[in-house]
Amino acid sequence: MWKPNVTNEPALRMPGGAISARPLHFIWIADCSGSMAGDGKIEALNTAIREAIPHMVKVADENPNAELLVRAVSFSNGAQWHISQPTPIDEFRWIDLTADGGTDMGAAFEKVADQLEMPPMSERALPPVLVLLTDGQATDGVRHSLQRLHSLPWGKKAVKLAIAIGEDSDLAVLQDFINDPERKPLQANNPEALIRNIKWASTAVLKAVSNPVSSTASGGTSKKGNVALPNAPDMSDLDSNEAW
Amino acid sequence: MVKILSAAQKSTKWLELCESKIGKSHIMRGKPNQDANKCRHLDRGRAGLIVVVSDGHGGDRYVRSKHGASMAASITCRYLKERLAPYWDMPSAAVRVSLTELQEEVPRYLLRQWRSTVREHMATEPWTDQEKQFGWGNGPVEDAYTAYGATLLFAAALPEFILYGQLGDGDMLTVARNGAIARPIARSESSFANETLSLCSRSAEANMTLAMQRYGAGSLKPEDLPPDMVFLATDGYSNSFQNEEGFIENVAGIHDYLRSSNGYSSVKRSLPHWVENCAQSGSGDDVTVALLFPESLISRTSS
Amino acid sequence: MSNMLKAGERLRDASTGKPVSVLELLGDGGQGEVYRVSFAGTEYAAKWYFPSTATPLLRSRIERLVEKGAPNDKFLWPLSVLVKDGSNGFGYLMPLRESRYSGLSPVVRGKARATLTAVATAGIQLSDSFLQLHHKGLCYCDISFGNIFLDPRRGDIAICDNDNVTVNRDKNMAVLGTMRFMAPEVVRGESLPGTQTDLYSLAVFFFYMLMREHPLHGKKESSVHCMDDPAALEIYGKNPVFMFDPKDRSNEPHPEYHAHVELLWRLCPSYLRRLFLQSFTDGIRDPDRRVRESEWRSAFCRWRDTMVDCAACGTENSFDDSAKSAAFCWAPECGKALTAPVALKIGSITVTCRADRKLYRHHLDGSYDFSMPIAEVTPNPKDPNVKGLKNLSTAKWVVTLKDGRLRDIEPGRTISLEHARSISFGAAEGRFVHYAGSGWQESV
Numbered sequence: 001m002w003k004p005n006v007t008n009e010p011a012l013r014m015p016g017g018a019i020s021a022r023p024l025h026f027i028w029i030a031d032c033s034g035s036m037a038g039d040g041k042i043e044a045l046n047t048a049i050r051e052a053i054p055h056m057v058k059v060a061d062e063n064p065n066a067e068l069l070v071r072a073v074s075f076s077n078g079a080q081w082h083i084s085q086p087t088p089i090d091e092f093r094w095i096d097l098t099a100d101g102g103t104d105m106g107a108a109f110e111k112v113a114d115q116l117e118m119p120p121m122s123e124r125a126l127p128p129v130l131v132l133l134t135d136g137q138a139t140d141g142v143r144h145s146l147q148r149l150h151s152l153p154w155g156k157k158a159v160k161l162a163i164a165i166g167e168d169s170d171l172a173v174l175q176d177f178i179n180d181p182e183r184k185p186l187q188a189n190n191p192e193a194l195i196r197n198i199k200w201a202s203t204a205v206l207k208a209v210s211n212p213v214s215s216t217a218s219g220g221t222s223k224k225g226n227v228a229l230p231n232a233p234d235m236s237d238l239d240s241n242e243a244w
Numbered sequence: 245m246v247k248i249l250s251a252a253q254k255s256t257k258w259l260e261l262c263e264s265k266i267g268k269s270h271i272m273r274g275k276p277n278q279d280a281n282k283c284r285h286l287d288r289g290r291a292g293l294i295v296v297v298s299d300g301h302g303g304d305r306y307v308r309s310k311h312g313a314s315m316a317a318s319i320t321c322r323y324l325k326e327r328l329a330p331y332w333d334m335p336s337a338a339v340r341v342s343l344t345e346l347q348e349e350v351p352r353y354l355l356r357q358w359r360s361t362v363r364e365h366m367a368t369e370p371w372t373d374q375e376k377q378f379g380w381g382n383g384p385v386e387d388a389y390t391a392y393g394a395t396l397l398f399a400a401a402l403p404e405f406i407l408y409g410q411l412g413d414g415d416m417l418t419v420a421r422n423g424a425i426a427r428p429i430a431r432s433e434s435s436f437a438n439e440t441l442s443l444c445s446r447s448a449e450a451n452m453t454l455a456m457q458r459y460g461a462g463s464l465k466p467e468d469l470p471p472d473m474v475f476l477a478t479d480g481y482s483n484s485f486q487n488e489e490g491f492i493e494n495v496a497g498i499h500d501y502l503r504s505s506n507g508y509s510s511v512k513r514s515l516p517h518w519v520e521n522c523a524q525s526g527s528g529d530d531v532t533v534a535l536l537f538p539e540s541l542i543s544r545t546s547s
Numbered sequence: 548m549s550n551m552l553k554a555g556e557r558l559r560d561a562s563t564g565k566p567v568s569v570l571e572l573l574g575d576g577g578q579g580e581v582y583r584v585s586f587a588g589t590e591y592a593a594k595w596y597f598p599s600t601a602t603p604l605l606r607s608r609i610e611r612l613v614e615k616g617a618p619n620d621k622f623l624w625p626l627s628v629l630v631k632d633g634s635n636g637f638g639y640l641m642p643l644r645e646s647r648y649s650g651l652s653p654v655v656r657g658k659a660r661a662t663l664t665a666v667a668t669a670g671i672q673l674s675d676s677f678l679q680l681h682h683k684g685l686c687y688c689d690i691s692f693g694n695i696f697l698d699p700r701r702g703d704i705a706i707c708d709n710d711n712v713t714v715n716r717d718k719n720m721a722v723l724g725t726m727r728f729m730a731p732e733v734v735r736g737e738s739l740p741g742t743q744t745d746l747y748s749l750a751v752f753f754f755y756m757l758m759r760e761h762p763l764h765g766k767k768e769s770s771v772h773c774m775d776d777p778a779a780l781e782i783y784g785k786n787p788v789f790m791f792d793p794k795d796r797s798n799e800p801h802p803e804y805h806a807h808v809e810l811l812w813r814l815c816p817s818y819l820r821r822l823f824l825q826s827f828t829d830g831i832r833d834p835d836r837r838v839r840e841s842e843w844r845s846a847f848c849r850w851r852d853t854m855v856d857c858a859a860c861g862t863e864n865s866f867d868d869s870a871k872s873a874a875f876c877w878a879p880e881c882g883k884a885l886t887a888p889v890a891l892k893i894g895s896i897t898v899t900c901r902a903d904r905k906l907y908r909h910h911l912d913g914s915y916d917f918s919m920p921i922a923e924v925t926p927n928p929k930d931p932n933v934k935g936l937k938n939l940s941t942a943k944w945v946v947t948l949k950d951g952r953l954r955d956i957e958p959g960r961t962i963s964l965e966h967a968r969s970i971s972f973g974a975a976e977g978r979f980v981h982y983a984g985s986g987w988q989e990s991v
Binding site: 065 | 501510
């Protein structure tokens with residue numbers, strides 16, 4: 001067992017590769033279709049994400065063993081990386097999204113799947129967090145790209161959340177994306193709800209994923225996700241006057 | 245000639261170094277060292293050494309995993325000592341030992357002992373109100389093993405062979421005299437992104453895997469020598485490196501240090517710092533590392 | 548770690564002098580290491596003995612085994628002795644075991660799932676193979692988890708480590724391995740291994756295969772925390788009591804540790820249970836009362852012959868036609884009554900005509916030859932729901948249809964099961980029957 005040093009000689013330099021905190025990849029998957037331009041939805045989305053950033057910085061500070069790296073992919077006609085480099089949260093600056101075009105959700109899933117392959121993902125990462133934000137129905141086929149995403153080891157382990165903005169969203173597709181019967185899509189029918197849901201997704205969830213807790217493998221038929229998430233935010237006090 | 249042969253017949257004397265530190269994330273959440281008391285060794289003097297590392301699960305609901313790990317470590321040491329007794333004392337009997345037989349028996353009796361010890365603990369230590377919040381104390385006793393869940397890693401070094409065993413995540417590597425590094429037990433696919441097999445799993449017997457390395461005592465050929473170093477660690481250690489290569493280089497580096505002049509004392513001095521480094525700046529998890537190596541590794545260099 | 552041989556090294560076949568190349572180490576045991584090698588363009592396995600084991604006595608025994616030849620193709624038998632230039636060491640060449648084979652231990656632990664048909668097939672092949680081994684005056688002596696393998700899907704077996712095979716009552720035989728499969732008199736040191744002790748070991752192996760537990764592991768074993776030599780001596784040698792001994796309940800199954808055994812014992816057909824009872828009551832004390840291989844072979848054949856697939860859920864079930872009450876599907880989610888499909892009754896044997904069913908020579912005339920099936924159940928290419936029996940033999944069948952007309956079925960032709968009433972195979976006659984409540988009745 002540990003005994004005090006008998007000499008004052010310094011410790012040897014630790015051999016091998018560098019030590020670092022485990023990367024935690026957080027990816028916003030944002031709908032920028034034409035319908036998001038109406039009723040102030042895209043503005044509400046931009047605001048909500050900006051609001052969440054300082055809270056994410058705080059969570060990151062409280063969990064220094066996880067290196068929080070954030071980026072975003074947007075989709076309308078096709079999909080592209082809105083912020084492509086995994087950015088440490090204290091350097092992360094949001095660039096406002098603008099809305100116009102279709103809802104090529106499948107293309108966005110493909111882009112995310114590309115980044116969840118190994119490489120570029122490392123084996124020692126913490127489970128990534130993927131947050132899908134959409135107000136409507138996909139205009140491209142999503143089945144194939146979702147299958148691919150879910151077949152990847154990191155795709156399986158990622159915590160996948162979905163926030164439906166307004167009531168026109170196809171909840172079935174969102175549930176398919178989440179791929180966990182115990183986790184439902186969150187519903188945001190007004191800007192306040194959107195802010196609250198996004199804050200939850202980016203802080204409470206982040207805190208749960210950051211902690212290196214080993215848990216027993218869910219063998220057999222149980223389909224529980226591997227991360228125990230806190231309860232979804234309480235929306236009971238929000239009135240739905242400003243509904244979409 | 246005869247003298248040299250009998251010197252070679254003399255069993256390898258094994259030494260160990262072990263270190264354990266609480267992870268930064270656990271300190272911040274006010275949790276005790278989940279790895280505490282889980283690195284045990286049993287010295288058989290000239291005959292050999294058993295080293296066991298058990299990692300209690302860190303999630304909130306695993307409220308008694310510290311106990312589960314501690315029990316696992318001491319039970320495993322005692323059981324292996326008893327089961328392998330014929331081979332400590334009569335090395336020539338090792339020709340009879342069969343890995344297939346041990347693979348059939350060891351998980352069965354180890355799990356049986358662990359479960360019965362856990363049940364005894366549950367009977368004498370009722371669930372506290374805080375523990376009940378996670379649902380413990382409500383269902384059948386068998387489901388409550390989960391509260392004590394832990395992984396298991398062991399290496400038992402005997403005169404003629406080393407027996408390795410693993411259930412769940414964690415790393416166990418051997419370094420040969422020529423520096424070649426190997427895993428005696430292949431990594432399980434389930435151990436990925438914080439999921440692991442466990443002593444509390446129903447399929448624990450089926451999933452505990454053993455391996456054996458024989459080395460011909462009485463032979464001086466390099467390939468017949470026992471490993472130069474066996475490295476055991478909880479997953480918090482390797483998770484602190486950016487990739488597998490960095491981790492393997494680290495293990496190779498530790499071996500290099502050990503066999504250099506004054507290696508034993510400098511590694512003994514440095515190991516706590518390295519382990520602390522990982523527990524604080526790396527994975528942030530509780531970290532335990534154990535090294536097992538023949539005394540000849542040290543005396544080779546100090547002469 | 549301690550590889551005696553390196554990849555690329557050359558060995559020599561002792562009889563022809565031809566070279567054998569070492570490819571890679573496959574595994575090791577107490578006596579030596581096994582390698583994958585190449586000889587005359589084909590891959591084989593080779594065992595190379597540790598210096599301490601490589602005695603002249605062992606070498607001459609291996610040479611005798613090479614000369615005698617394998618009893619059948621299920622034995623991965625020594626084909627020739629191997630030597631190395633400049634060394635006193637030796638080993639032997641044998642066929643390579645394919646990767647589809649699994650040891651018994653993974654099956655027992657639940658890691659490898661074997662179908663009922665596969666288990667029955669393994670039972671047939673193992674009893675048949677050991678019968679042939681004993682006919683040659685040889686005994687295996689050392690059954691263990693490590694040396695008999697089975698394909699969990701097809702049931703084929705592979706018998707390895709045949710270097711311990713020796714003539715019956717060989718005084719030079721050393722007793723190796725653990726006590727688990729040994730006959731009690733061998734465990735106690737009162738007797739050497741031989742054909743009678745092989746019969747006991749075979750029975751233990753079969754029990755493990757069907758019940759996934761050792762027959763002597765009841766309450767007595769449940770209090771064991773470490774199966775060291777004294778504990779093993781007690782349970783397997785000094786005080787052996789069968790878990791299901793009707794007269795001695797002291798070693799009943801433990802409700803927690805052996806729950807699976809109770810279930811499997813109930814599912815086991817009565818004619819197999821009888822053999823286990825005999826093996827582990829009288830058979831424990833009296834070697835002459837042990838079940839013979841031919842009895843096991845008949846029982847496993849009968850078991851395989853009467854297997855059916857549940858009409859409701861498709862699960863394989865044994866259909867114990869000796870039981871008085873109707874049988875139910877054992878699958879926990881199903882439990883529905885089993886309806887036996889059409890079956891063929893040939894003499895005293897009844898064979899259910901499920902998909903892939905094959906008929907062999909013993910179904911007709913009692914001589915066992917599994918190398919060439921004489922018939923198989925096969926679907927109609929035009930309509931897979933319609934099944935027929937295809938003539939795989941060299942003789943013509945004469946079939947009597949349900950309406951009384953006769954049809955000739957030449958080799959290669961198939962007769963629809965629905966329309967046939969009986970088949971004359973030449974050597975024997977079979978009638979189509981179906982199971983109705985209390986027994987098999989002829990189909991009209």
